[in-house]
Amino acid sequence: MTHPRYPPIIQGGMGVGVSGWRLARAVSSRGQIGVVSGVALDVVLARRLQLGDPGGHMRRALAAFPDSRLTERIVDRYFIAGGKPPGQPFAAKPMVGHNPSRRAQALLVAANFAEVFLAKEGHHGQVGINYLHKIQAPLLASLYGAMLAGVDIVIVGAGIPLEIPEIIDRLRRSGPADMKLHVQGQKNGRTHRLSFDPRAVLDSPRPRLPRPLFFPIASSVTLAALLVRKCRGGVDGLIIEEPTAGGHNAPPRGRQKLDSVGEPIYGPRDQIDLAAIRALGVPFWLAGSFGNPEKLLEARAAGAAGVQVGTLFAFCEESGLRQDLKREVIRQCQHEPPHVFTDPVASPTGFPFKILSVEGTLSDPEAYARRGRQCDLGYLREAYERPDGELGWRCRAEHPDQYVRKGGRLEDTIGRKCLCNGLTANIGMAQIRGDREPEMALLTCGDDLGDIQRVSGCGKTHYSSSQVIDFLLSRTA
Numbered sequence: 001m002t003h004p005r006y007p008p009i010i011q012g013g014m015g016v017g018v019s020g021w022r023l024a025r026a027v028s029s030r031g032q033i034g035v036v037s038g039v040a041l042d043v044v045l046a047r048r049l050q051l052g053d054p055g056g057h058m059r060r061a062l063a064a065f066p067d068s069r070l071t072e073r074i075v076d077r078y079f080i081a082g083g084k085p086p087g088q089p090f091a092a093k094p095m096v097g098h099n100p101s102r103r104a105q106a107l108l109v110a111a112n113f114a115e116v117f118l119a120k121e122g123h124h125g126q127v128g129i130n131y132l133h134k135i136q137a138p139l140l141a142s143l144y145g146a147m148l149a150g151v152d153i154v155i156v157g158a159g160i161p162l163e164i165p166e167i168i169d170r171l172r173r174s175g176p177a178d179m180k181l182h183v184q185g186q187k188n189g190r191t192h193r194l195s196f197d198p199r200a201v202l203d204s205p206r207p208r209l210p211r212p213l214f215f216p217i218a219s220s221v222t223l224a225a226l227l228v229r230k231c232r233g234g235v236d237g238l239i240i241e242e243p244t245a246g247g248h249n250a251p252p253r254g255r256q257k258l259d260s261v262g263e264p265i266y267g268p269r270d271q272i273d274l275a276a277i278r279a280l281g282v283p284f285w286l287a288g289s290f291g292n293p294e295k296l297l298e299a300r301a302a303g304a305a306g307v308q309v310g311t312l313f314a315f316c317e318e319s320g321l322r323q324d325l326k327r328e329v330i331r332q333c334q335h336e337p338p339h340v341f342t343d344p345v346a347s348p349t350g351f352p353f354k355i356l357s358v359e360g361t362l363s364d365p366e367a368y369a370r371r372g373r374q375c376d377l378g379y380l381r382e383a384y385e386r387p388d389g390e391l392g393w394r395c396r397a398e399h400p401d402q403y404v405r406k407g408g409r410l411e412d413t414i415g416r417k418c419l420c421n422g423l424t425a426n427i428g429m430a431q432i433r434g435d436r437e438p439e440m441a442l443l444t445c446g447d448d449l450g451d452i453q454r455v456s457g458c459g460k461t462h463y464s465s466s467q468v469i470d471f472l473l474s475r476t477a
């Protein structure tokens with residue numbers, strides 16, 4: 001049975017820039033829920049402008065922003081007519097910490113506005129935006145930007161986003177909002193908060209914005225139940241994600257055990273009791289290897305409103321991934337799908353992260369060893385309390401000497417990969433490093449690549465998001 005209010009397909013929010021406005025717009029135009037990734041949109045906007053803003057879309061979206069002086073400054077700073085020369089590095093962008101400058105906040109607000117504005121253009125479908133709760137520092141300004149553009153659904157994963165509905169309520173009145181910052185090595189029980197005031201960034205904020213729906217992502221009944229019961233302002237829908245999903249995964253319950261190849265072992269305790277989820281009385285979508293028509297029927301039979309699908313959409317024409325990477329993966333899927341490794345340590349966050357083995361990317365241990373470790377985007381940094389009580393920021397994937405100098409443990413740096421630069425390289429925005437190699441791509445996707453060939457058809461190396469939707473709906477009455 002179709003859920004009375006919601007479409008059966010949510011297209012996965014895939015960072016950085018894999019689910020950009022083009023993909024979300026295409027999916028929402030078909031009446032399903034298209035989702036833009038809200039991760040690192042400030043760097044994506046700044047680099048799109050430096051690449052010459054082909055088609056003028058970014059500048060068109062920025063022209064619709066309610067504060068033209070703010071967006072003119074961004075265009076003046078970053079736009080390069082005709083694009084930067086290929087060997088020239090991208091201009092540095094301020095890293096966002098606990099006290100971001102007005103300029104850094106303005107870039108976040110404008111970038112999130114632009115992505116949602118473009119995704120919503122030309123249709124009446126619903127558009128969502130996806131954030132990771134672990135990436136705390138840019139979250140408030142980003143959320144406000146998305147709400148200014150009228151985002152319909154806010155999806156938040158990778159954490160316990162209890163405060164988000166209240167934050168949404170404050171931001172919709174363009175009032176100041178704050179949230180608790182997780183800080184390592186906190187002493188004296190002091191709590192630190194992040195804050196954002198729209199009036200400190202925009203000349204004349206809008207008095208009232210529409211309220212988006214809130215769909216948190218949960219990988220256990222415990223978390224789903226906590227969110228439904230404790231979120232003040234309410235949960236409108238749940239995305240229930242299994243550990244086979246692309247990107248970051250929730251770690252297995254209990255003490256972590258690895259199998260013979262070094263992947264985390266998930267056991268019976270990680271299985272999600274769908275009857276208990278259904279009993280929460282909130283519409284839910286199942287994610288993680290649910291990207292085929294049979295799994296959609298199975299999800300519906302279990303009481304779900306539908307499925308959230310990432311991997312199949314990640315390699316379609318409208319996704320932001322580099323064309324050569326898409327073609328290569330689809331080509332391999334015609335014979336034997338490439339290997340997906342659930343790496344327990346690659347992500348600086350400590351969450352398992354899925355890595356697709358593709359030649360010429362950071363999945364290759366030699367390429368990884370060649371890369372000089374440095375942190376210049378900083379989304380996955382952790383806040384820590386310095387001996388003087390002030391806050392500092394460090395990333396487990398930065399140079400180990402620096403991490404240790406900041407009080408971190410050397411063992412926490414081992415095997416960490418710079419996801420920020422790798423994922424940005426995936427979408428054709430690799431940073432150039434003087435006499436060193438440009439940053440290399442680092443692909444992620446779900447465990448199940450088997451359905452790519454069913455969508456593309458034999459011998460084909462491309463397919464559209466519409467084909468994915470037709471495929472998923474092909475057995476639904």
Ligand SMILES: Cc1cc2nc3c(=O)[nH]c(=O)nc-3n(C[C@H](O)[C@H](O)[C@H](O)COP(=O)(O)O)c2cc1C
Pocket residue numbers: 011012013014015016018037039130131132156157158217241244245246247248287288289290291308309310311312314444445446447448
């Ligand atoms: C390339 C890629 C990037 C992803 N990035 C994110 C992300 O940034 N945040 C997030 O919450 N989920 C992310 N996901 C997970 C998807 O939103 C979705 O839940 C998942 O892909 C569903 O499982 P499937 O990959 O088996 O279809 C990503 C998935 C893929 C394939």
